[in-house]
Amino acid sequence: MTAVQAEPDGVFAGVAEEAYHADRSSLSVSGAKLLLPPSCPAKFRWSQDHPQKPKRVYDFGHLAHLMVLGEGGEFVILDPAIVGVKKDGTVADSPRSTAGWKKAEAEARAAGATPVGLPEWELAEQMAEQVRNHAEAGPLFERGHAERSMYWTDGDGVRLRGRTDWLTTVDDQLVCVDYKTSVTANPDALVRKFWQLGYFMQAAWYRDLLIALGLSDNPDFLFVVQEKEPPFEVVVVRYDDDAIAEGRRLNRQAIDTYRRCRDSGVWPGYAPDTTVTLSLPGWALREAQDFADQAEAESLINELEGIYQ
Known part of the structure; x- marks a missing residue:
């Protein structure tokens, strides 16, 4: 695979997906997630040196x-x-x-x-038709631009990148749309699932790239989520301001971590220089305390019953 040949800053069409992902000179939001707990910089470095099959x-x-x-x-x-x-x-x-x-x-x-396989191809066609017929999601894809690759160098000299699924405008506001297939599109289930996958970081990352590149002062970021089983339910969701703020905080932490590791050449693991002391999880301690309290109460009841017999 070859590295991306593009200007340091800008938005580009036609960047091959393989070339985009092979770029080792810039940091994507997927990489940012690997730099932070529950992962660590060593795992990020490994993923860079050993591309996924x-x-x-x-x-x-x-x-x-x-x-x-x-x-x-x-x-x-x-x-x-x-x-x-x-x-x-x-x-x-x-x-x-x-x-x-x-x-x-x-x-x-x-x-x-x-x-x-042919069955998968036909299934994907049915899913796309469902998206096009969805009252909220369908109009988003009626006009716009697919798969634009963005590059921007921040003030600390870290080159950042992102690849949009779809860019469009709604009521004169630039909207970045990310299409995701999922086991469930139930918004209640997506709260935890999206949090675990760090999608709030993605929303903040892409919005900030669009702002930094001067494409919009206040872009919107929407997820179009679709289930992979019939009837291929579709929902459109966006993160609130608190989620975006937390995403920005973690993104900044990841960028700073990347810069320090890049400059030092050291990509630490979970705890490279110390022995870690483990404790029981909070729920286990609470259960143990509840059990002890119950045992003490039963002992007191038995003692009182013995006095008054």
Whole structure:
């Protein structure tokens, strides 16, 4: 993979996804998350030096993005009736386990394309149709620009990057839209799920990049979340001001950590210079105390019953 060839600061169309992710001269919000607890700088450094291999779950996510955004990488559709057959010519119960499928899959990846099964392709088409028909999400994708790569160098000399899914305007306000597939689109469930995945950091990161690059003084950032199972429910969500503020705080912490590690060449692990003393989690201590209080109460009751017998 080759590094991104682009100006230090700016917004660019046509940057190949592989080149974008291969850039080791800039920090993305995904990298920022790895620099902070519960991860550590050593794990960030490892991920930079050992790029992740393709995963089927990511392949489908990329396919869904292509269907919704209209832009994306190259895909090769694998038809089980053609490459997933047994020696007798009938379709295997598990087409992906056949030699023909594995060969076709390997050839597609060798050519720089993403292999997907025909059923997955048809599923992604249905999902995209559902997004287009959604009253809130559909209009967002009617006009705009897909997959713009942003680069900006902050005051401390750290080059930051971000890759938008979709940029559009709503009532003269610039809106950055991020499309995500999910097991659930239930907003109540997304509160915890999005927090665990650090998506509030992403919202703050992209908004601040758009501001720094002079594209907007107050851009909006929306997530369009869609379930991967029928009926492919869709919701549109945004983070409130408190969440954005916390995202900015953590992003700044990650950027400062990155700068110190980059300049020193030291990428520390969880606790490289000390032995860590562990305690019980708070809930366990509370349960133990409740048990002790109950035992003491039962002992007192038994003692009183003995006095008055």
